Amino acid sequence: MRMPSWKHLANGVLVLSTALFMAACSKNDNDGKSRIQVALTDDPGDFKAVYIDVQEINVNYNESDDNGWQTLPGMKKGRYNLLTLVNDKDTVLADADIASGTIKEIRLVLGDDNWVVTNAGDSIxxxxxxxxxxxxxxxxxxPVSEGVLYKLLLDFDVAKSIHEAGSAGKYILKPVIRTVLQAQGGSIKGVVLPAVVPSAVLVLNGTDTVASTYSGVGGAYLLKGxxxxxxxxxxxxxxxxxQPATKQGVVVETGKVTAVDTLTLVK
Incomplete structure (x- = not known):
């Protein structure tokens, strides 16, 4: 996206609604947490389609397997055809703010609406x-660090997960899933004053805008990923x-949060 003139940017920012301001404040209230996106992908198997019924995703920070489970909000429940998620394709199941710390386990809860379509076209x-x-x-x-965006990839191995039962025409689902947790770039945080009104904060690479947000409570802002x-x-x-202002040479490192000195806009 090309960077427009300061005049056009300023005009656009001036029409910011009260709803957007409240959203910005709410967003910055979560700045003390990490953010995680859970995505599903697949290693192919010898079927026409494989549908799994995903109902819930939980995370556990506790050494004990019996307690400490927390449900990720914003889960996209439903049936997913795993065989459409091959060749580096994936689909995001959840995108949520979570507590920082060390994730010990994740739990994928499935419903009972799981099906396989054989090469002969039979749905079982x-x-x-x-x-x-x-x-x-x-x-x-x-570990997941405060202020950093992570992606957890659930790589479902269809060939190892579906087994034909002793009687013909029956299949058993025993999921075999490989997990990959990676930081998605780094983050930038700081404060822009005066804080009585929100300010737009744009991240530019040359003339291209790669991210943007509005400052929230206390003038704080955080840009992730x-x-x-x-x-x-x-x-x-x-x-x-x-008057608008710029700050050059802000370096971002993967998995880290870059803290920028407080900037005060003047008349």
Whole structure:
């Protein structure tokens, strides 16, 4: 996206609604947490389609497997055809703010609407062992840092997960899933004053805007998921009497939060 003129940017910012301001404040209230996106992908198997019924995703920060489970909000429940998620394709199941710390385990809870479509075109309901009724538990044991965006990839191995039962035409689902947790770039945080009105904060790489947000409570802002590199920050207040400002040479590193010195806009 090309960077428009300061005049056009300022005009655009001036029409910021009260709803957007409240959203910005709410967003910055979560700045003390990490953010995680859980995505599903697949290693192919010898079927026409494989549908799994995803109902819930939980995380556990506790050494004990019996307690400490927390449900991720904003889960996209439903049936997913795993065979459409091959060749580096994935789909995001959850995108949520979580507490910082070390994630010990994740639990994928499936419903009972799981099906396989054979190469002959037969649709057969998958049987799930009773021991998996509480969910598929996957070891993670990796830290997540405050203010950083992470992506957890659940790589579902269809060939190893679906087994033909002793009687013909029956299949059992025993999920085999590989997990990959990675930081998605780094983050930038800081404060822009005066804080009585929100300001737009834009991250530019040359003339391209790669991320943007509005300052919230106390003038704080946080931008996540920015690729490693050097950027210029542009600040524009919703108060047209305040002059825009820039800060150059802001370096972002993967998995880290870059703290920028407080900047005060002047008239």
């Amino acid at each position: 309901k998958l049987q799930t062992p009773s021991g998996q009724s509480s969910g598929v538990k996957l070891k993670i044991n990796m 920015i690729a490693a590199g050097s950027y210029t920050l542009h600040y524009i207040s919703t108060d047209s009497t305040l």
